[in-house]
Amino acid sequence: MAVMTHYRGNVGDLRFNLFELLGMGDLLEGYELDVDTVNDMLTEVERLASGPVAESFAEVDRDPPVYDPASHSVRMPEAFKRSYRAWMDAEWWRMDMPVAAGGQGAPRMLWWALVELIQGAQAPVFMFGGGPSFAGLLHTIGTPEQRRIAEIMIDRRWAASMVLTEPDAGSDVGAGRTVAKQQDDGSWHIEGVKRFITSGEHDLEENIVHFVLARPVGAGPGTKGLSMFVVPKYLFDAETGELKGRNGVYATNVEKKMGIKVSTTCELTLGANEPAVGWLVGGVHDGIAQMFKVIESARMQVGVKAIAALSTGYLNALEYAKIRVQGADLTRAADKTAPRVTIDRHPDVRRMLMLQRAYAEGLRSTYLYTASVLDRGDPGMNDLLLPIVKGVGSERASEMLMLSLQTLGGSGFLQDYPIEQYIRDTKIDTLYEGTTGIQGQDFFFRKIVRDNAECLNRLFAQIEQVPDEAVKGALAEVRAMVDTMLAWQKAAKDQPDEIYKVGQNTTRLLMSVGDLVIGWLLARSAQISEQKVAVSKFFGETVLPELSVRRQILERTDNALMEDVW
Structure with a gap:
């Protein structure tokens, strides 16, 4: 029996963009891939997305995670754990990791096409699953000892979070006041409060490794004085990964939000009652440049998330318009005996549907083109286009989803349909990561x-x-x-x-x-x-x-x- 799902993917348009518009086929040989294999990948990830990943989408919005202030812990809904585990067990995330760290080499445009499918089905599943990508970064820029930590993170599937924002600093990262004090053994003690930390606390994995920006004592002001540290939730044996006990980094609040309620957005307090032990990433004080590698990927992810939501919103609206019967054709509006027609025959509804389609398909081409220029060795063009993917993608998606709502009329305002949740879950995309x-x-x-x-x-x-x-x-x-x-x-x-x-x-x-x-x-x-x-x-x-x-x-x-x- 087929699983009912809110998600409507568009693998056909992904294939058109990848192979016909952007010519990805001529890149595949360098990755030991072929067209048939890629087509199978797209089919399989769409099945995963529309099935187990999408299955808990509405349920966990109504029954979100529970934060316990006494233990500073979060209990995730069981339904979400099943969706998350389906994604992580499939190990598609290896395509976002360096081959040297156990990754599967693939063009970036193929990776982001797969990400669209998962994020359209339920973005927080992908967002919580970022641990391997952080581990891949640590494997690339870390010290030899930290490369071993990265291997442990991958083997044990530890989660990770990006920890930048502070209550009084907001987007002005250089105004951050979290401090780092070096210890005799080479480790650092981190002290401060961070806010709006996505996936900062949960029980999906046994450990969470936080990548924290902090200012070493004596460092200068602004972003140039910042360094990046790995600060795990649980301390561990650096060779075996065996957990040794709680580190001094705790979730002291989980925000109550308009949307993506299953995504735990946390306040993290470091070093309040016990040391929050961390290690300088790469052994160098180059925090803002290191963190921008994460931020650039996060901005792409946010843009793709918004575009994915617009695509499924449009396809849901189109499906509804084709079956919702209301009113006569405009050419026979004065004829009270004229047969009723489906609303996709009304000119203004068709206008709204075509505008949604234009932005959904045009923005898909935009993010895939942005990935393709990186595949073809043009990082400067990729940098230029990233604000368009993130900024324009999120703004237009938010606008166009309101037209999806208009297409459904009053029904779209109900939780019987996914559009109202798409709107709530997508508005954040215009705000975070800048x-x-x-x-x-x-x-x-x-x-x-x-x-x-x-x-x-x-x-x-x-x-x-x-x-x-x-x-x-x-x-x-x-x-x-x-x-x-x-x-x-x-x-x-x-x-x-x-x-x-x-x-x-x-x-x-x-x-x-x-x-x-x-x-x-x-x-x-x-x-x-x-x-x-x-x-x-x-x-x-x-x-x-x-x-x-x-x-x-x-x-x-x-x-x-x-x-x-x-």
Whole structure:
């Protein structure tokens, strides 16, 4: 008997993107893979996602983890444990690890395609399962002794968490006050409070290894003074992995949240009543650079999570629209005897469905293209595109899921359907790993200004090659936006207030470049497949023209907003 599932995957579109649009086939030989094997992988992971991973999706939202303040522990729901174990036992996570650490080599675009399937079914299953990836990082950048720790983490499937944020620092990581004091034996004692720590406490595995940013005593201010330490929940024998007893890092709160309720978002207190023992990662004080390897992957993961939710939301809405009968066809609206039709025949519903499809498929192409440039040895282009995947992906997914809700009408507001949970679970994607505003600033100041727009211009050169007038027009508008903002940036050297004009428009630019990239990839897809022609035409005619208005708004920016208007 088939398992009923909320999740609607789109393996067909994944295959189209991987093999037809992005040409992954010519990379497979280097990984000892072939097309048939990859197709089998996609089929098997979709089965896993729509079956045991998706099975507990709604139940654990209604029956979330239980935090015990007396023992500082969390009891996870049994249903979630089954979903989590199904994913971990399948060991697909080995594709995200170095081969030297026991990983299975594969193109990054294939890895992220598989991640889309799992995250669309139930993202926290994937999020809790990040221990092997952290172990792979430690194996790569750690000392020889720490490589052994990484092997233990993998063999015993220990969990891990990324520990950056502090209550008074937020996204300003350099303002963190957690301190590290070196001990005579070479270890460190960490003292401080961290907040918003995903997967910071749970009972899914016997141990959790926290990767903590802290400031060694005597180190300078800002991010350059930070170092990264491994701080395990339980101390252990460094050769055998045998647990030795509790370390001084405790969950002192678990946040009550709007969505992804099964994901334990913790406050962690280190070194309050007993030492929180840690070890300097790699034996070097290079914490922010080390942690950014984690952050970059996390931003990709967040973007893919949001895009996956949009895809299943759209497919659920489409399925509903095809069977929900209501109203007569608009051409016979005045005829009281006219037969009722399914709502997918109503023009405005079709508009909403096509817009959802355009963003779902266009954003899928965007994140896979972002992974593909890394596969082909262009890390600079990958860096440029990451804020688009995370910032634009999360914002558009959140917007479009509201259209999925509109498609279902009042039924979408009920827990009988998954859309309301998709909306709650996805809103966080616009916030964590850097809000959309932070992604916009990163995109302009770090990814465009810092390299004199070299990568951006290379991207524009690729976009120019598509013979699509709507895309070419949108490209001209975006180029004008960038030129105006770069002029303000230059003028700010003599007129500091000019930088405010830039700051008012970094998010607008990010969203506009995102729409341009989506339109471009949809147009490229339409050149390959007739099935993509309608969605590319729709996006080019209804979304890309908006960039002209955005450019006009940007060019008219003044600094009146920065006056005391409140």
